[in-house]
C-alpha cells in the first residue's frame with residue numbers, strides 16, 4: 153500500500169512538473185515576450201537642416217528622405233524662428249513632425265533657423281545632442297536666387313531669361329540694384345538679401361551653442377554637381393551608414409531634361425516614400441530658376457564685400473568652398 157501511494161504521489165509530481173513547464177511557456181512573466189511591432193510615436197527630431205535659404209535645402213531633405221532609416225517633415229515648420237510658433241510650445245512642434253520609430257532618424261528643415269539669433273540656444277535647450285546640417289552657397293548667387301524667387305512670387309510665374317526683352321532685363325537689374333544698394337552706391341548690409349550671406353557671423357552664434365562636430369557643413373555647389381558624394385558624407389555624419397550603406401546612385405540620378413540637376417527615384421519596394429514608386433521625381437520649377445546677370449560694377453562690389461566675410465567663414469568651417477569669381 154505504501155509503495156502504491158508513493159508511486160501515485162511521484163506520478164502526480166511528474167504531472168505537476170510537466171504542467172508547470174507547459175504553463176510557464178504561456179504565462180510566466182519571465183518567458184520571452186512575443187515581438188509586437190513598434191508603433192511610431194511623436195518625439196523631437198534627431199537632426200535639422202538649418203539652412204541656408206536657397207542653398208539647396210529642399211533637394212537635400214527630399215534626397216535624405218529616400219533613405220529607409222530617415223523620416224522627414226517635408227514642409228518647413230519654423231518652430232524655433234517664428235515667435236508665434238515657438239509660443240505654442242513643444243507639443244505644437246511635435247504635432248507638426250511625422251511620428252517615428254526609435255530606429256528611424258527624424259528630421260526637419262527650416263532654413264530661416266541659420267540666421268535667426270534666438271534659434272541655436274532654443275534648439276540646444278531642447279536637445280544638446282541635435283545634429284545640424286548646413287548647406288552654404290556662394291552668397292552672391294544666393295542673393296540672386298532669393299531675388300528671382302521674389303520676382304517669381306510677385307509675377308506668379310518663373311522668369312525665363314530667354315523671354316525677356318533687353319528693356320525688361322535692365323528693369324530687373326535696376327530693381328536688384330535698388331534692393332541691395334543705397335543711392336550713394338554703398339551696400340545695404342543689413343537688408344535681408346545681403347545679411348543672410350554674412351555666414352561667418354551666423355555660424356559663430358551656432359558654434360557658441362554646439363560643438364563643430366555636431367554640424368555637417370557642405371558647399372551648395374558641391375551638392376548640386378555631385379549630390380551623391382555629399383549625401384554619403386551626410387549619411388555617415390548622421391550615423392545611418394551602418395550596417396549597410398544606402399545605394400544612392402540608384403536613387404539620385406541626373407535630370408534627363410536639365411543635366412545641371414539631379415532627380416529622385418524612389419525605392420520600388422513597400423518602403424517607398426515617394427508616390428509612383430520607382431518613378432523619377434524632379435524638383436518643380438521653383439528650384440533651378442534662371443538668374444539675371446548682374447551689372448559688372450555691382451557684381452564686383454558684392455565680391456569685394458563678401459571676400460573677407462568668406463575667408464572668416466572658411467576658418468570657422470575648417471574647409472573652403474570655391475566661391476572665387478573665376479569659377
Ligand code: A3P
Nearest residue numbers: 206207208209210211297413414435439440441
Ligand atoms: P536656384 O533656383 O537659384 O537654382 P532651397 O531649396 O534651399 O530653396 O534651394 C534652392 C536651390 O536648390 C536652387 O536654386 C538650386 O540651385 C538648388 N538645387 C540643388 N539641388 C537641386 C536639384 N536636384 N534640383 C533643383 N534644384 C536644386
